[in-house]
Structures are given as C-alpha cells and as structure tokens.
Amino acid sequence: MSVVPTDDWLTDTRTSYDTVAASYSDFVRDAITGEPYLRAALTVFADRVRAAGGGPVADVGCGPGHVTAHLNGLGVDAFGIDLSPGMVEVARRENPGLRFEVGSMTDLRLGDGSVAGLLAWWSLIHIPDDEVPTVFAHFHRVLRPGGPLQLGFHVGDVSRLKTEGYGGHPMAVHVHRRQPDKVASWLRDAGFEIDAQWLCDPDEPVPQAFLFARRPS
Structure with a gap:
C-alpha cells in the first residue's frame, strides 16, 4: 500500500510528536541498553568520528535525546535537533547539560562543513521520497569532508x-x-560514499x- 503525504505532512509530523513526546520518551528510554546491535552501531559511529578528527x-531527528546522550557517553560531542518542540523540551529536561534545538532536516540550519559527523536514526522514515534528495543535500553540505553519516x-x-x-x-x-539499496543510491546521488550496510x-x-x-575527503 502506498500512501501519498499531504502538503501539511511536516506540520502533521510535528504535531504528532508533540502529542506523544512524553510517552515516546518512556517507550525508548531503555531501547539502546537492551539492543546490542544498536550499541554496536553507535560505537562504530563514535570510532569513525574520532578517526576523522573529532x-x-x-x-x-533526536526525539527525546536518548541517542544523543549515549553518544556523549561514548565521548562524542553530540547535540540533538528535532522537528518537535515537545520532543526538544523532553530531551532538555531528561538530559541536562546537553544541547538540543528545534529544526527540520528539510531545512537544516547548520553551517557548511560545521559538523564532524551526522546521525539520523528512524527520522528519515517520515520524509517523503521526493524530499529525500533535499535532505541528503543538506547532510552533505553540513558535514566536513571525511565526516561519517549513519542512517x-x-x-x-510500503508507506x-x-x-x-x-x-x-x-x-x-x-x-x-x-x-537499503534504494537509500544507498540516493546517498550516492548526493555525493556520499557507502562504507557498509547492516540488516x-x-x-x-x-x-x-x-x-x-x-562525505569524501
């Protein structure tokens, strides 16, 4: 079944996650702790950030900030961005001292080459196909040459x-x-090189x- 998003899909997504912010935080609070492959993926990402110079x-799409916090626990200087002000409020409350801000991956307000790495876990799933090239162009723009990306x-x-x-x-x-092959193809079109796929x-x-x-060096 294919579902075509309406023109208000971005507003609908923001409102939906504002509504469930507290419940979603409870749902994912221990998700990383109980999943060895999630922890392994983040460890690989952290290692690659350090190898690229830190x-x-x-x-x-940080949600309540549980991934951001885990990365900081691995020694990575991570900050979170989310479309939902409600999610950002929860993230700030539950992770004092870490940086969280409201923003959209479709209009990423970060400087060119300003980040050493970029991670988007289960947030791209809400982006329609025709908006993905714009999102990946932003990811490529804000990453430093050699910087890792993990999706x-x-x-x-189906949708x-x-x-x-x-x-x-x-x-x-x-x-x-x-x-994965479809997403990898979009990444290559945006100028990225693919290092690995995990299923x-x-x-x-x-x-x-x-x-x-x-992003190639």
Whole structure:
C-alpha cells in the first residue's frame, strides 16, 4: 500500500510528536541498553568520528535525546535537533547539560562543513521520497569532508499512515519503509560514499537497516 503525504505532512509530523513526546520518551528510554546491535552501531559511529578528527556531531531527528546522550557517553560531542518542540523540551529536561534545538532536516540550519559527523536514526522514515534528495543535500553540505553519516530506518516497500501512537495518543504521521539499496543510491546521488550496510532482524515482519556512509575527503 502506498500512501501519498499531504502538503501539511511536516506540520502533521510535528504535531504528532508533540502529542506523544512524553510517552515516546518512556517507550525508548531503555531501547539502546537492551539492543546490542544498536550499541554496536553507535560505537562504530563514535570510532569513525574520532578517526576523522573529532568535533561536534548532529543527531538529526533526536526525539527525546536518548541517542544523543549515549553518544556523549561514548565521548562524542553530540547535540540533538528535532522537528518537535515537545520532543526538544523532553530531551532538555531528561538530559541536562546537553544541547538540543528545534529544526527540520528539510531545512537544516547548520553551517557548511560545521559538523564532524551526522546521525539520523528512524527520522528519515517520515520524509517523503521526493524530499529525500533535499535532505541528503543538506547532510552533505553540513558535514566536513571525511565526516561519517549513519542512517537507521525500517526496511520494506510500503508507506502507511500512523493514526495512533505511543500511549494510545492520536497521530497523523506517514511512515515510509525502504530498501537499503534504494537509500544507498540516493546517498550516492548526493555525493556520499557507502562504507557498509547492516540488516537487523531479517526474519521479523519489518527488518531494520543501518547505512554507514561518509562525505569524501
């Protein structure tokens, strides 16, 4: 089933995550602790940031900040950006001392070459296909040459409209499942080089994928 987002998809996504911010934070609070492959992916990312010289790292679509906090625990100078002011409020409350700001990956307000690494975990899933090239162009622009990029997303060939979310709250957010090769092709078109692909839970109804890429030096 293919679902075509409306012109208000960005507003709908923001409102939906404002609505579920507190419940979503409870849902993902221990997600990394209990998942060795998630921890391994973040460790690889942190190592690659250090190998590229270190510096500030953007967690784009950071939600309540659990990934941002984990990266800082690994010694990475990570900050979070999220479309939802409600999520940013929760992230700041639960992770005092870390930097979080409201922003959209479709209009990323970061300077050219200003970050040493960029991570987007399960946030690209809400971006329509025709907006992905714009998003990847922003990612390429803000990354320093040699800087690593890591994406996490649902694997599949369908899109659906999610109408109820965490804690039973109403939502109106599109969720796009994509094949890793398709996402990798978009990344190459944006000027990235692909270093690795991971497929997790391949026997589950909805597998998960990681793509490790970098802006060439």
